[in-house]
Amino acid sequence: MSISRQRANQHLSRLLESHSLQExxxxxxxxxDxxxxxIPKHHHTLTSGEIAKRWHALGVSAEIQAQLLDPQTEQQYRSYQHNIENFIGTVKVPVGLVGPLRVNGLFAQGDFVLPLATTEAALVASYSRGAQLITEAGGCTAMLLSEGVSRAPGFAFENLRDAGxxxxxxxxxxxxxxxxxxxxTRHGKLADLEFTVEGNHVYLRFQFLTGDAAGQNMVTIATQAICDYIIATSPLKPKYYFLEANFSGDKKASLQSFLAVRGKKVTAEVLIPGPMIKTHLHTSAAAMVDHWRMAAIxxxxxxxxGVQGHYANGxxxxxxxxxxxxACVAESAVGVTRFEQTENHDLYAAVTxxxxxxxxxxxxxxxxxxHACLEIAGFAGADKAQAFAETCAALCLAGELSIVGALCAGDFARAHQKLARG
Known part of the structure; x- marks a missing residue:
């Protein structure tokens, strides 16, 4: 990553204002030294004594401790046993509601109220406006297209012949x-296997169905079992191997997203009548398509x-x-938004x-x-993950409509000024 000579010189000059080069x-x-x-390190069993030792080691005031280890958290600390190490408390993030958001999906059917946890003012208001618009238009159509979670170990051999x-x-x-x-696993199923050879390296990309779980840990443990089998039985032993060789797309945006799937691939669409756009967004389908065209370029x-406005926010x-x-937002927020104006000056909008x-x-x-938030949304428990994914796409569609409408109407900065600073 390069930097221009002028900027490098400016940065160095600022540093030298307070310190010599030797300093x-x-x-x-x-x-x-x-x-x-x-900090007392994590043990397999979480106890109140361990929590107290960590707070003592921090040496902070009781007021600071109370902000993280409030009475409810202290009472429920055992609930966090398998989700955190070196536990000291919880952080409270404001939660707001978006909805009702009408979804007409293969799996998600109904009007959903979604809890969003954020510290960014205007975000919930924006997604709520988009959700209201979609619902008044009859709801969005959402379709789960494919699903599967991958893990990709890599194996190194002496030469290309051995790799082959x-x-x-x-x-x-x-x-x-x-x-x-x-x-x-009782729930995971190996669904597919892909081979990639690069010189004397071989990447095996295993694709799993993971039921109603997101499945990251499930596929990791399952793939380790496969690697153990390979090392034990393969007639050609690799010089070395790694359980993940950065080929699965785990927690990062990649071009592979559009060629395969990691998680659940969903598309959603809605047709918004022109008068509704004027009433709710104070703009027109033509203006929103103009913005989409310029933003795509x-x-x-x-x-x-991908080409989209702000999937990551929602x-x-x-x-x-x-x-x-x-952290999976890094890959989940990859996608494509498309706007088109119909002959009747309505807006066709889709996200994938x-x-x-x-x-x-x-x-x-x-x-x-x-769990309480999942209960509010209607997605807690078994047989809900596919509907949850379709509703995620619907939420992103609501956000795209609202943010582009605000940019076209000149309301974007004004909304943030009012809600974030007002």
Missing amino acids: LASRLAPRS TPAIS LFVAWAVTQEEQFRLAAERT GGVLSGTI LAALYLACGQDV LPNLIVGSVGGGTGLPSQ
């Missing part, structure tokens, strides 16, 4: 791979993966409220998200506040 170099040198603080012979063996072992994987010019807030792996990593069981979904 700056000294600050960057390694230190061998004992750290000033030592390994692949020739591995293609005959899919049933054994399936048996090894499915011995580790802007996305291409800036190198974004997904991060929903994931945080409902006990999802928030290929990497929605969501679950209605497992992970953080069982924590007290997060």
